[in-house]
Amino acid sequence: MEKKRLTPEEKHIEWLKNEIEKDTVELEKEKLEFISRIKNFKKEELVEEPKKLTLWQKIKLALGVS
Secondary structure (H helix, E strand, C coil): CCCCCCCHHHHHHHHHHHHHHHHHHHHHHHHHHHHHHHHCCCHHHHCCCCCCCCHHHHHHHHHCCC
16 A cells, blocks of 8 residues: 655644643643642642731831831
């Protein structure tokens, strides 16, 4: 069975389709890898618990005084 000869335009289109497919596969792989890394984080590591401020600290903060 002989392979059909492609014109230069058809070769470019085939190349582009192959590149798009490779990029899609690579993107999917990176997404899965990113998801697995995110799952390893703990909430406590990402978000600090707010500190309890005294009344005077709140007043200073509201007035912008150090």
